Structure formats: C-alpha cells, structure tokens
Amino acid sequence: MKKIIKIGKPYITEGKSDIFGESVKLCAKVTFENPNNNQIETKECYFEFEKKYKKYLCIERSDAFVMGLLTAAMENDMDIEYETPISERLYYQLMTYYIPMVAKYNSKYPMNNIKLMGPTDSKIISNEHAVATGCSGGVDTFYTIAKHVTKIIPKSNRLTHIIYSSSCTSDFIDQRVKDIYISNLNFINNIAKECNVISINCYNNLYEFYKIPFRGFNMFFTTTFSSVAFSLQKLISIYYASSGTPIEYFNIDIEKTKGWDGSAIDIFTVANLNTENLSVYSTGIEVNRNEKIKYIADYKPAQNNLKVCGMESSGSKSNNGFNNCSHCKKCLRTMFSLYAINKLDSFNKVFDTKSFRQNINKNIGKLISIDHNSFTKESISLCKQNKVKISFKAYMYAYLYYKPIKILKKIFHNSLIVRKIYYKLNLDYKLDGYRDPSYDYYKEKINKK
Ligand SMILES: [Zn+2]
Numbered sequence: 001m002k003k004i005i006k007i008g009k010p011y012i013t014e015g016k017s018d019i020f021g022e023s024v025k026l027c028a029k030v031t032f033e034n035p036n037n038n039q040i041e042t043k044e045c046y047f048e049f050e051k052k053y054k055k056y057l058c059i060e061r062s063d064a065f066v067m068g069l070l071t072a073a074m075e076n077d078m079d080i081e082y083e084t085p086i087s088e089r090l091y092y093q094l095m096t097y098y099i100p101m102v103a104k105y106n107s108k109y110p111m112n113n114i115k116l117m118g119p120t121d122s123k124i125i126s127n128e129h130a131v132a133t134g135c136s137g138g139v140d141t142f143y144t145i146a147k148h149v150t151k152i153i154p155k156s157n158r159l160t161h162i163i164y165s166s167s168c169t170s171d172f173i174d175q176r177v178k179d180i181y182i183s184n185l186n187f188i189n190n191i192a193k194e195c196n197v198i199s200i201n202c203y204n205n206l207y208e209f210y211k212i213p214f215r216g217f218n219m220f221f222t223t224t225f226s227s228v229a230f231s232l233q234k235l236i237s238i239y240y241a242s243s244g245t246p247i248e249y250f251n252i253d254i255e256k257t258k259g260w261d262g263s264a265i266d267i268f269t270v271a272n273l274n275t276e277n278l279s280v281y282s283t284g285i286e287v288n289r290n291e292k293i294k295y296i297a298d299y300k301p302a303q304n305n306l307k308v309c310g311m312e313s314s315g316s317k318s319n320n321g322f323n324n325c326s327h328c329k330k331c332l333r334t335m336f337s338l339y340a341i342n343k344l345d346s347f348n349k350v351f352d353t354k355s356f357r358q359n360i361n362k363n364i365g366k367l368i369s370i371d372h373n374s375f376t377k378e379s380i381s382l383c384k385q386n387k388v389k390i391s392f393k394a395y396m397y398a399y400l401y402y403k404p405i406k407i408l409k410k411i412f413h414n415s416l417i418v419r420k421i422y423y424k425l426n427l428d429y430k431l432d433g434y435r436d437p438s439y440d441y442y443k444e445k446i447n448k449k
Contacts, residue, residue: 002078003076004078004080005032005073005078005081006031006081007028007029007030007062007066007083008029008031009083010084011028011059012026012054013027013046014054018178018182020048020050020051020201020203021050023048023051024048024050024057025046025047025049026046026049026057026059026064026231028046028062029042029044030043030045032072032209035076035211036211036212043209045068045204045209046204047068047204047227047228047231048202053200053232053235056235057234058230058233060084060085061085061125061275062083062086063233065227066086066090067224067227068227070094070223071216071219071221071224072206072210075109075216075220076211078114079116079117080114082116082117086121087121087277088121088122089274090272093272095116097272098272100113101252101268102252102265105253106252106253106254106255109215109219109220109254122276124276125234125276127233127237128234128235129156129237129238130235130236131157131158131159132159132161132163132200132232132239133148133161133242133283134164134168134225134226134242135188135199136168137187137191137305137306137307139292139293140284142306143295143296144240144283145159145197146295146296146301147283149197159197159240160198161197161200162192162199163200163228164188164202165204165225166202166207167202167221167224168221168225170213172214173440185201187307189201191305194300194305200235204228206224206227213438218261219262221262221263222241222263222266223269226239226270226273226280230275236278237279238281239278240280240282241269241280242283243282243284244260245260245261245263245266246287247267250268251264252265258374288378289337289378290341290378293334293343294343297338298343303347303349305323306350309331310328311328311434322350322352323350324352325433326356327433327434328434332356332366332367335363336364336367336379337382339356340379340380340386360391360394362394364390365393365394365397365398365402366402368395368397368398369399369401369402369405369406416445420446
C-alpha cells in the first residue's frame with residue numbers, strides 16, 4: 001500500500017521562544033513514516049515568527065505545509081493528504097505539471113509521482129501586497145535585493161521584505177540549527193536595515209521530516225524554501241525565488257545539467273507555484289554567477305555583509321573573525337571571481353582576502369580541480385579579459401596535487417578504515433582548512449564498527 005503523509009488542520013499557537021521572545025507559530029500535526037527510522041510518527045510541523053506576524057498567518061490553506069513537505073513526500077514516495085484546502089491553482093499546477101514531470105525525468109534521484117489528496121479553494125485571501133525574497137546574505141540573494149530595490153523596477157514589484165528562514169539548514173542537530181539561526185539574526189536584520197527593507201524572521205522544523213543527509217534540501221529545494229511565503233499569504237503577494245542557475249543550463253532532468261542543482265528548473269517550478277493570492281518569480285536566471293558578482297560588487301550592503309560560506313549552515317563554525325571561512329569551495333570560488341574583476345579588496349570586511357592572496361596558486365589550483373559547473377572556467381576567462389595573471393603553478397597544483405587527491409577520495413569514499421585514519425591525521429584540516437559536518441555522521445558509524 002502507498003505511504004501517506006497526513007497534514008492536519010493548520011492552527012496558531014502563541015508563546016515564548018528562546019529565539020524571538022514573544023512568538024507565534026503556524027502549526028499542523030503531521031503523521032508520516034519517518035524516512036530515518038521507518039517508524040510511523042505524528043509530529044507538529046511549524047513555522048515560527050515574531051508575535052507581530054500573527055495576523056498574517058494563513059490558517060485557511062494547507063499550502064505552506066504541502067509546499068514545505070512536497071520534496072520529502074516525493075523523495076520517499078508518499079502521497080499527501082490534507083484536511084484544510086490548498087489553493088486551487090496550486091493544486092492544478094502541482095498535480096498536472098510539477099509533480100508528474102519532475103518525477104518522470106528525475107526518477108533515478110528518486111523523485112516519485114505522488115498524489116495530493118484533499119479539498120481545494122479558489123477564494124482570494126486579502127493581503128497587504130508585500131514583495132519578499134528569501135535572504136541568506138549570499139550572492140544570489142544580494143543580486144535579487146540589489147536589483148529589486150532600484151527605481152527601474154515598477155513600484156508594485158519593488159522589494160519590501162526579506163525573509164530569513166531556517167529552511168536552508170543542512171544540519172540535523174536541533175540545538176545546533178537553532179544556535180546558528182539565532183547567531184545570524186542580527187546579521188540579517190542589519191542587511192534589511194542597510195537595504196532599506198523589512199526583515200521577516202521564520203524558524204521552522206521542516207528538516208525533521210526530511211531524510212538525512214538532506215539531499216531534498218540541497219536539490220529540489222525551491223518548494224521548501226518558498227513555503228515560508230505561503231505561510232504568510234495575508235501579507236505577501238509577490239515572492240522572488242533567487243535562482244543559482246542561469247537559464248542556459250535548464251534541463252528538467254537535473255542529472256543532465258552537469259552539476260547544477262534543482263534551481264536549474266526554477267523557471268518551471270515557480271510557474272507552478274502561483275496561487276490566487278501569491279505570484280512567485282525566479283530571479284537571477286538571466287545572468288551567470290560572475291555577472292551577479294559583478295552586479296553586486298559596488299553595492300555597499302553586499303560589501304559589508306556578503307556571506308557565501310557553506311560551512312556554517314552545515315553546522316561548522318568559522319572562527320576566523322570574518323563572515324566567511326574563506327577556505328571552503330563556496331568561499332574560494334567567490335573570492336576568485338572578485339579577484340578576477342579586481343574587486344577582491346572591496347570585500348575585505350567579509351573575507352580573509354590576505355590569506356587568499358598568500359595562497360593564491362593553491363586556491364586557484366583547488367578550484368580548477370573541483371570545478372563542476374563552469375564557475376572557475378568563467379572566472380579564468382574574466383581574468384584574461386581584465387589582464388589578471390594566473391600563474392602556471394596554479395595549474396600544477398590542480399593537476400598534480402588536488403586532482404589525484406580527488407580520485408583517491410572517490411575510491412575510498414565508503415571505507416570506514418580509511419576515513420578513520422583520514423580524521424585521525426586531521427587530513428581534512430590539512431587539505432581543506434576545515435572539518436566537514438559529515439564527520440559526526442561517520443564518527444558514529446566508525447564507533448559502532
Ligand atoms: Zn566557507
């Protein structure tokens with residue numbers, strides 16, 4: 001029999017939280033087979049906000065919960081049943097196009113063709129016409145912000161709010177997710193202030209319903225991330241989903257996009273997320289990463305706050321005093337792009353640019369060896385355009401040092417003995433400059449053996 005994830009009626013609770021103080025939650029009881037232990041569980045799924053957002057929470061629709069759990073359901077082949085209606089347009093679009101097409105072309109992922117079962121409603125819910133986008137402080141979001149606060153954008157499309165949510169976590173330890181979320185609150189509020197928009201902060205526990213290690217969040221995440229906007233359908237009428245993938249890489253079969261993630265199909269995804277109350281757009285698909293970096297390179301809020309580092313959202317904290325660890329591949333590739341357009345020093349508040357320059361050949365070599373979606377190739381061509389020299393040593397590091405290491409890592413990926421030695425000798429720190437959070441996952445496996 002097909003598995004079912006059941007979403008109860010949405011309801012609102014008020015209380016005190018260690019994140020927001022006086023807070024309010026949009027909740028629903030969710031019954032499902034937990035993919036991490038195969039047990040049937042009933043859990044409260046919630047989107048938590050500061051209390052002032054209470055009047056905007058949408059209990060009349062199940063949209064936020066269906067959206068937030070859609071990838072978990074498709075990944076684990078569970079139909080979704082809900083008591084309270086979902087928006088009729090959303091139902092039509094998801095059932096007719098999004099679910100069957102994503103499942104058909106990504107069956108190996110696996111994404112499965114599932115059913116949505118429950119009532120629909122086409123009544124318009126009145127709202128305050130806020131225009132919002134998610135904000136992590138990264139390149140894609142700064143591009144969306146910088147572009148949508150300008151006067152070229154029609155007033156009704158101009159950005160009014162940024163949403164900071166915990167949905168993008170790659171971690172699974174509750175307290176750690178919370179601690180990192182709290183530690184970034186001031187950072188996001190400061191971005192909002194500098195960009196002259198309002199920050200909406202949302203903590204949710206969607207990750208508790210996903211399979212560890214969260215490929216669902218790292219791959220088909222646009223529905224998950226957008227779900228927060230659906231929880232506030234009485235406030236927001238336009239939501240911009242910042243896409244990391246240029247339109248030229250669009251392919252409904254993600255495996256054919258040569259290393260891009262689910263944002264490669266954002267233009268298709270967002271076309272299926274519109275409701276009677278909310279329009280969703282995919283922003284940033286018209287340019288590539290380097291063009292985005294160039295666009296924001298002179299934008300002061302970006303120079304002061306840019307945060308691209310992937311380590312913190314994965315549970316690893318950087319303690320170098322900068323926003324970014326300046327060692328991981330996300331940090332390195334961004335610094336290299338800035339270096340290629342002679343703008344690296346404008347970002348010395350947020351990156352350890354001194355260390356990047358000191359190890360320039362090693363860093364470029366490492367990027368050449370791991371380039372899987374053309375960022376590095378584009379940066380190299382920018383270097384040529386801007387007469388920024390790349391030393392031959394960088395290529396030596398790439399082909400004689402980092403590439404062989406990459407091959408060895410691939411061969412011994414599943415060997416717990418090799419991993420044990422690798423961690424014991426701190427080779428991760430020595431090679432990459434940081435410890436990946438998958439360490440916790442493997443440490444447990446190694447100890448059990
Ligand atoms: Zn980093």
